Amino acid sequence: MLNSLIKKYKSExxxxxxxxxxxxxxxxxxxxxxxxxxxxxxxxxxxxxxLYKILYYLGYPIFIIPNVEADDVIGTISNQFSNKKxxxxxxxxxxxxxxxxxxNIKIINTITKNIIDFKIIMNKYGIQPKLxxxxxxxxxxxxxxxxxxxxxxxxxxxxxxxxxxxINTIYNNLIKIKQLNFYHSDIIIQKLLKNKNNAxxxxxxxxxxxxxxxxxxxxKLKKRKTNQKKLLNLLNYYKIKNFFK
Numbered sequence: 001m002l003n004s005l006i007k008k009y010k011s012e013x014x015x016x017x018x019x020x021x022x023x024x025x026x027x028x029x030x031x032x033x034x035x036x037x038x039x040x041x042x043x044x045x046x047x048x049x050x051l052y053k054i055l056y057y058l059g060y061p062i063f064i065i066p067n068v069e070a071d072d073v074i075g076t077i078s079n080q081f082s083n084k085k086x087x088x089x090x091x092x093x094x095x096x097x098x099x100x101x102x103x104n105i106k107i108i109n110t111i112t113k114n115i116i117d118f119k120i121i122m123n124k125y126g127i128q129p130k131l132x133x134x135x136x137x138x139x140x141x142x143x144x145x146x147x148x149x150x151x152x153x154x155x156x157x158x159x160x161x162x163x164x165x166x167i168n169t170i171y172n173n174l175i176k177i178k179q180l181n182f183y184h185s186d187i188i189i190q191k192l193l194k195n196k197n198n199a200x201x202x203x204x205x206x207x208x209x210x211x212x213x214x215x216x217x218x219x220k221l222k223k224r225k226t227n228q229k230k231l232l233n234l235l236n237y238y239k240i241k242n243f244f245k
Contacts, residue, residue, distance in 0.1 A: 059224035079210035137203035
């Protein structure tokens with residue numbers, strides 16, 4: 001995947017971001033956040049350290065911050081270079097990352113290889129990418145254990161955002177739900193009021209941080225020269241014989 005991306009986009013500047021071990025702030029904020037996910041299989045976890053070493057000897061810059069999710073690192077670095085008017089491409093299959101998209105930040109879907117930009121998000125959801133946080137806050141996300149507002153699905157959540165605004169605006173203008181003739185408006189208002197705490201908790205869980213204290217210089221993102229001797233010794237040690245055939 002990595003070689004394919006580099007070959008296609010011909011960028012000399014890149015960074016590989018990994019999750020670090022340990023509990024992150026979202027786990028402290030909400031104990032059920034990603035709690036239902038099974039632990040990494042042992043056969044896979046054994047491959048992590050060798051992978052880091054191989055990438056290091058290949059010369060790729062790797063970034064890992066203890067107790068910080070990779071999403072927040074990616075969000076902060078992307079925002080930092082977007083503000084400097086660089087074009088940023090994030091290779092990911094995580095739909096939550098779509099909230100980071102702007103005129104300078106695009107996503108390369110790891111499955112379809114398609115580029116997702118601002119216009120595509122607007123056509124897909126009818127809302128700006130930054131409002132995807134509000135969408136998740138209302139509808140929740142079972143994959144990550146984000147509760148959302150019980151009984152509010154994607155269609156209703158999108159309708160509320162499109163016609164009223166973000167969750168702050170929605171909660172400050174609940175009367176508009178009646179005025180705009182939402183189907184079962186009374187029930188929607190009751191659900192929103194009953195689950196208000198969950199809605200704002202979900203917003204905090206869904207929002208990717210873009211303001212961590214990380215400063216990376218552009219020249220630090222360049223691929224270093226491959227250390228062939230150490231790399232080949234490592235590949236032989238792990239019996240990875242066909243890696244560079």
